[in-house]
Amino acid sequence: MTLKELYETIGGDYEQALRVLRMDKLVDKHIRKYVKNGVVEKLVDAGNRMDPNEMFECAHAVKGISGNLGLRELSEMASEIAEEFRAGNVRRMSDEEVAKKLSDIDARFRTTADGIRAYEAG
Amino acid sequence: MDPEDKKRRGKDTGMIQSKQIEGPKLVLVVDDHEINRDALGVILEDAYHIIYAENGKEALDQVYRHAEELSIILLDLNMPVMSGFEVMERLKKDEQLKDIPIIVLTADKSAELKALQMGAADFITKPFDIPEVILARVSGLLERSEGRKLISAAEHDWLTGLYTRNFFFEYANRLFHYHPELHLDAIVLDIEKFHTINAVNGREFGNTVLREIGGEIRAFLSETEGIACRIEADRFNIYCSRQPDYHTLLDRLQRKVSMLSLKASIHLRMGVMLWNQDIEPILMFDRARAACNMVRGVYQNPLMVYDDEMHQRELLNQRLLNDLNNATKEFQLKVYYQPKYDVQSDPPRLKSAEALIRWVHPELGMISPGDFIPLFEGNGLISIVDSFVWNEAARQVSRWKKKYNFLLPVSVNLSRADVFDPTLVDRLVKLIEENNLSFKDIKLEVTESAYTDKAQDLLNIVKRLRDLGFEIEMDDFGSGYSSLNMLSDMPIDVLKMDMKFIRNIEQSETDMHLVRLILDIAKYLRLMVVAEGVETEGQLNLLKDAGCDLVQGFYFSRPIPPEEFEKLIEKDMAIGG
Numbered sequence: 001m002t003l004k005e006l007y008e009t010i011g012g013d014y015e016q017a018l019r020v021l022r023m024d025k026l027v028d029k030h031i032r033k034y035v036k037n038g039v040v041e042k043l044v045d046a047g048n049r050m051d052p053n054e055m056f057e058c059a060h061a062v063k064g065i066s067g068n069l070g071l072r073e074l075s076e077m078a079s080e081i082a083e084e085f086r087a088g089n090v091r092r093m094s095d096e097e098v099a100k101k102l103s104d105i106d107a108r109f110r111t112t113a114d115g116i117r118a119y120e121a122g
Numbered sequence: 123m124d125p126e127d128k129k130r131r132g133k134d135t136g137m138i139q140s141k142q143i144e145g146p147k148l149v150l151v152v153d154d155h156e157i158n159r160d161a162l163g164v165i166l167e168d169a170y171h172i173i174y175a176e177n178g179k180e181a182l183d184q185v186y187r188h189a190e191e192l193s194i195i196l197l198d199l200n201m202p203v204m205s206g207f208e209v210m211e212r213l214k215k216d217e218q219l220k221d222i223p224i225i226v227l228t229a230d231k232s233a234e235l236k237a238l239q240m241g242a243a244d245f246i247t248k249p250f251d252i253p254e255v256i257l258a259r260v261s262g263l264l265e266r267s268e269g270r271k272l273i274s275a276a277e278h279d280w281l282t283g284l285y286t287r288n289f290f291f292e293y294a295n296r297l298f299h300y301h302p303e304l305h306l307d308a309i310v311l312d313i314e315k316f317h318t319i320n321a322v323n324g325r326e327f328g329n330t331v332l333r334e335i336g337g338e339i340r341a342f343l344s345e346t347e348g349i350a351c352r353i354e355a356d357r358f359n360i361y362c363s364r365q366p367d368y369h370t371l372l373d374r375l376q377r378k379v380s381m382l383s384l385k386a387s388i389h390l391r392m393g394v395m396l397w398n399q400d401i402e403p404i405l406m407f408d409r410a411r412a413a414c415n416m417v418r419g420v421y422q423n424p425l426m427v428y429d430d431e432m433h434q435r436e437l438l439n440q441r442l443l444n445d446l447n448n449a450t451k452e453f454q455l456k457v458y459y460q461p462k463y464d465v466q467s468d469p470p471r472l473k474s475a476e477a478l479i480r481w482v483h484p485e486l487g488m489i490s491p492g493d494f495i496p497l498f499e500g501n502g503l504i505s506i507v508d509s510f511v512w513n514e515a516a517r518q519v520s521r522w523k524k525k526y527n528f529l530l531p532v533s534v535n536l537s538r539a540d541v542f543d544p545t546l547v548d549r550l551v552k553l554i555e556e557n558n559l560s561f562k563d564i565k566l567e568v569t570e571s572a573y574t575d576k577a578q579d580l581l582n583i584v585k586r587l588r589d590l591g592f593e594i595e596m597d598d599f600g601s602g603y604s605s606l607n608m609l610s611d612m613p614i615d616v617l618k619m620d621m622k623f624i625r626n627i628e629q630s631e632t633d634m635h636l637v638r639l640i641l642d643i644a645k646y647l648r649l650m651v652v653a654e655g656v657e658t659e660g661q662l663n664l665l666k667d668a669g670c671d672l673v674q675g676f677y678f679s680r681p682i683p684p685e686e687f688e689k690l691i692e693k694d695m696a697i698g699g
Contacts, residue, residue, distance in 0.1 A: 021161050021164060061155065065155055
């Protein structure tokens with residue numbers, strides 16, 4: 001599987017990733033790291049504990065990293081959580097809704113991670 | 123100024139440091155996520171040297187390590203261990219580091235304001251923009267901050283290493299406000315006729331002179347508290363703690379420039395305004411400069427300390443300059459007349475008069491011409507005063523002619539400013555015609571110093587006036603430096619011997635010899651002589667015996683208004699003849 005094919009599989013924007021990272025090699029490096037860096041897991045974990053600060057920081061990180069890699073959907077989903085828990089912002093979602101969003105993120109991340117692992121396996 | 127600060131400044135040569143010749147600039151990228159560091163790295167690595175940090179603490183380590191070379195920091199805000207905000211806070215507190223420009227990397231708009239308030243210069247949003255935008259942001263900010271460095275490079279004058287004007291006054295103001303205990307004096311140093319030194323010896327030599335002075339001032343300041351700048355071409359400002367005697371400083375600087383060349387004689391002059399807790403540096407230096415200008419050309423004693431008398435004088439001058447316009451309109455200016463008597467006849471006969479200006483100020487009263495003539499001569503306003511006198515005198519002569527049928531020529535002053543007025547001849551001709559006078563009725567006095575200064579133009583004009591029929595009198599003869607051989611070439615009819623020759627002729631044999639000598643020369647050149655300032659009968663008799671033609675002075679009369687003068691005319695007419 002080529003990188004491009006991977007992006008088609010996981011529904012990412014390869015062109016965007018290439019715009020940011022400029023070369024295949026770096027996209028390759030970071031898409032592999034994306035599975036292992038644990039930011040999404042940390043976000044889900046913070047969500048389970050309902051720790052607003054950590055949720056903000058993790059969501060923020062997920063948003064940035066996913067965005068840079070052209071994983072637009074995950075980036076946008078993380079952004080919603082970040083805004084929800086940004087210090088000073090008024091909460092708009094119920095805890096249940098947040099939990100639902102987080103579980104959506106988790107699910108989306110898992111399919112993405114599966115795709116990436118398949119890519120890694122060659 | 124604290125000694126460390128001074129040491130640092132002393133090291134600074136003031137030369138512009140060109141980063142261009144030092145290779146690529148150093149950029150610090152701070153982000154806890156490798157993907158962000160990499161993403162920025164690949165964008166920037168072609169144009170810059172890049173170092174990285176994973177959190178705030180590492181970032182500070184890098185900044186301290188590379189403080190000198192670091193051109194810019196790209197800083198993430200949300201990081202473990204130490205946040206970007208904390209990094210900024212630390213950097214902004216450090217004088218050395220606070221000016222390193224920072225671009226904040228952020229995914230959320232709301233952090234931008236806070237970052238901006240903390241001193242961030244720009245933003246790069248995450249997920250990262252297209253690379254061209256990031257490159258443009260970085261290079262744009264670098265250009266702007268280099269621009270700042272250029273401005274700060276001009277903190278020092280390239281030639282002397284002293285401060286430049288704006289920085290000097292900025293620092294002087296700070297010293298004045300934050301260190302009132304220092305009691306700093308303001309000193310202005312100027313070079314006499316620097317343009318001539320440049321013209322004769324070349325610009326390079328002129329620059330050497332300035333450099334040497336700058337060097338010596340810096341040496342002086344290393345021994346005392348103070349700062350200095352080259353304020354313009356050949357003028358220096360020094361703001362320093364009180365010296366026991368400013369002659370010592372002036373002598374020191376003078377010695378330095380005197381050693382430069384045996385041929386070129388360079389003279390420095392100095393004005394000092396002593397510390398005053400109520401007067402800001404800019405005003406202090408204005409006054410020091412005024413004091414310095416007072417000793418322009420005074421080579422024997424080229425140092426002047428501004429005092430209250432000078433201050434009052436300046437206030438008065440300003441007032442007089444403002445009031446002159448009204449003075450002419452409201453006839454505050456009056457023309458007085460002082461008679462000149464032919465002392466070779468017995469009794470002495472009234473021959474002519476000199477028209478002299480008086481200013482009767484509505485609030486200040488009678489102002490002596492000695493107080494305002496030099497002032498107006500200095501800025502050309504003297505022409506206004508002169509024409510006023512010419513018109514008044516011409517009208518008066520015309521009135522007396524009608525009233526008494528009496529030939530009484532009146533002399534008026536011609537200033538340098540008048541002589542260089544291209545319409546002068548026309549104006550004077552018109553004056554004569556309008557008042558139905560002949561050219562013999564008005565005599566023109568030109569002061570001796572005007573002849574010696576820059577002769578040819580003036581000689582040409584005076585010659586034209588003389589050819590028209592005006593009699594020309596050389597005023598203040600002997601007060602300046604006329605050379606006797608010039609005298610024979612000058613278009614003049616009358617010598618007015620300066621009153622300083624007359625003052626002591628009764629006591630001093632030498633002075634009397636000098637007067638006789640002048641009278642002999644005048645006779646040889648067929649010039650009439652008027653002795654000015656004659657006050658006693660003794661002086662009068664000595665002059666009369668020596669063959670002096672005319673005498674003017676308090677012995678006969680002080681300058682008086684025309685109504686009073688008429689009594690002198692009537693008295694003389696009564697003698698008959």
